[in-house]
Amino acid sequence: MVDAPRNTRQRRAVVAILEDLDGFASAQEIHDILKRRGESVGLSTVYRSLQVLADAAEVDALRNDDGEVLYRQCSAGHHHHLVCRSCGRTVEIEGPSVERWADKIADENGFRDVAHTLEIFGTCSSCPA
Amino acid sequence: MVDAPRNTRQRRAVVAILEDLDGFASAQEIHDILKRRGESVGLSTVYRSLQVLADAAEVDALRNDDGEVLYRQCSAGHHHHLVCRSCGRTVEIEGPSVERWADKIADENGFRDVAHTLEIFGTCSSCPA
DNA sequence: CACGATTTGACAACGGTTGTCATGACGATT
DNA sequence: AATCGTCATGACAACCGTTGTCAAATCGTG
Ligand SMILES: [Zn+2]
Ligand SMILES: [Zn+2]
Ligand SMILES: [Zn+2]
Ligand SMILES: [Zn+2]
Numbered sequence: 001m002v003d004a005p006r007n008t009r010q011r012r013a014v015v016a017i018l019e020d021l022d023g024f025a026s027a028q029e030i031h032d033i034l035k036r037r038g039e040s041v042g043l044s045t046v047y048r049s050l051q052v053l054a055d056a057a058e059v060d061a062l063r064n065d066d067g068e069v070l071y072r073q074c075s076a077g078h079h080h081h082l083v084c085r086s087c088g089r090t091v092e093i094e095g096p097s098v099e100r101w102a103d104k105i106a107d108e109n110g111f112r113d114v115a116h117t118l119e120i121f122g123t124c125s126s127c128p129a
Numbered sequence: 130m131v132d133a134p135r136n137t138r139q140r141r142a143v144v145a146i147l148e149d150l151d152g153f154a155s156a157q158e159i160h161d162i163l164k165r166r167g168e169s170v171g172l173s174t175v176y177r178s179l180q181v182l183a184d185a186a187e188v189d190a191l192r193n194d195d196g197e198v199l200y201r202q203c204s205a206g207h208h209h210h211l212v213c214r215s216c217g218r219t220v221e222i223e224g225p226s227v228e229r230w231a232d233k234i235a236d237e238n239g240f241r242d243v244a245h246t247l248e249i250f251g252t253c254s255s256c257p258a
Numbered sequence: 259c260a261c262g263a264t265t266t267g268a269c270a271a272c273g274g275t276t277g278t279c280a281t282g283a284c285g286a287t288t
Numbered sequence: 289a290a291t292c293g294t295c296a297t298g299a300c301a302a303c304c305g306t307t308g309t310c311a312a313a314t315c316g317t318g
Contacts, residue, residue, distance in 0.1 A: 003295085005219035005293095005295090006283085006284055006285080006295065007284080007285090007295065008226075008283075008295095008296065008297080009283090010296080010297070011296090012300095026274090027274085027275080028273095028274080031286070041297090041298090042297060042298035042299075043298080043299090044150050044275095044297075044298055044299080045296075045297055045298065047275065047276075048276095048297085051276095063192055063196060066273095066274095067192065067198075067273095067274075067305085067306090068197050068273090068274070069196075069274085069275085082234055082235060082238055082240060084240065085242075088266095090312085091234075091238050091259090095227075095230060096268080096307095097226070097230075098227055098230065099316090101224060101226075101227065102249050103221075104188075105211055105222050105249060106211060106249055106251050108150045109211055109220050109253075109254075110250045110253065110254035111211060111213065111215075111249075111251030111252060111253055111254070112251055112254075112258070113251055113252045113258075114249060114250070114251035115249075115251070116215070116247070116248065117246060117247070117248050117250070118245070118246070118247045118252070119245065119246050119280095120231050120234060120235050120240070120243060120244075120245045121243070121244050121246075122175050122235050122240030122241055122242055122243035123240060123241045123242045124238075124239065124240055125240070126237075127316095128252070129240075129241070132263095134265090135263095135264060135265065135314080135315055135316080136315080136316090137264095137265065137266080137314075137315070138314090139265080139266070139267095140265090149264090155305085156305085156306080157305075159302095170266090170267090171266060171267035171268075172267080172306095173266075173268080173269095173306095173307080173308090174265080174266055174267065176295095176305095176306065176307075177265085177266090180307095195305095196274085196304095196305075197304095197305070198305085198306085206273090212263095225269060235264090
């Protein structure tokens with residue numbers, strides 16, 4: 001049994017931001033938002049908090065084209081994302097048939113410990129071209 | 130009309146490596162292979178060559194979990210990959226129904242300039258657990 | 259050849275992320 | 289409420305893949 005993490009002001013602040021945001025955001029963006037709100041939290045702490053949350057599967061993480069990791073508090077269960085490249089706005093999507101297809105392909109080729117990444121990127125209707 | 134790139138020893142060497150490899154490899158791995166073969170090419174040049182090839186869609190590029198960009202000379206046309214996390218061995222896969230599904234989802238949600246990433250990662254049958 | 263334009267490569271710089279470690283905060287226990 | 293061991297924090301440096309710089313080398317055209 002692992003000790004529960006301590007309930008610190010900083011961790012609460014990061015979680016609060018994630019609850020407010022509806023899209024994906026980078027660690028640095030979250031750090032900036034905290035600073036703007038006056039609830040300053042060290043950048044290292046933001047990174048660590050997000051890591052812990054991601055390891056516990058409390059937030060989803062994905063990489064954008066630039067290689068930055070983006071985080072978002074999603075609903076539970078396996079799903080994928082339709083993400084606006086510009087503002088981060090996100091729609092959770094499910095594709096049961098895709099899941100089955102991916103597993104079948106991997107199995108047919110003798111691959112073990114299989115995982116898949118599937119994200120759709122675009123520009124949302126409220127963002128300029 | 131853009132000028133054709135020059136036919137230099139270095140560019141030829143990088144292309145030759147890509148032709149030999151059957152899996153994805155990082156710029157640094159390719160650089161190491163070249164050094165081992167005695168056909169040394171500067172690291173910057175390897176990066177630049179791969180960029181040019183990727184821009185011209187002559188090689189595919191994807192990011193692994195660690196954020197490194199991996200390159201591979203693939204067959205033409207849109208496809209996805211089943212990649213061994215351990216040795217890079219790769220199977221090209223196609224999923225027409227997935228393509229249609231992704232476009233439909235994006236359209237239904239009013240997203241423009243849509244692209245998608247879909248990769249399957251696992252351990253291939255010739256790699257240890 | 260000779261020449262101009264492109265490419266190369268050693269090196270520095272960049273940007274996101276992770277490591278370090280002295281300081282401070284949490285919370286279980288008195 | 290005060291004590292105390294432990295964990296978390298944050299300023300800073302280090303890391304690592306990648307990109308920028310620019311003088312020198314190379315290409316290929318004439
Ligand atoms: Zn899935
Ligand atoms: Zn948007
Ligand atoms: Zn393998
Ligand atoms: Zn596709």
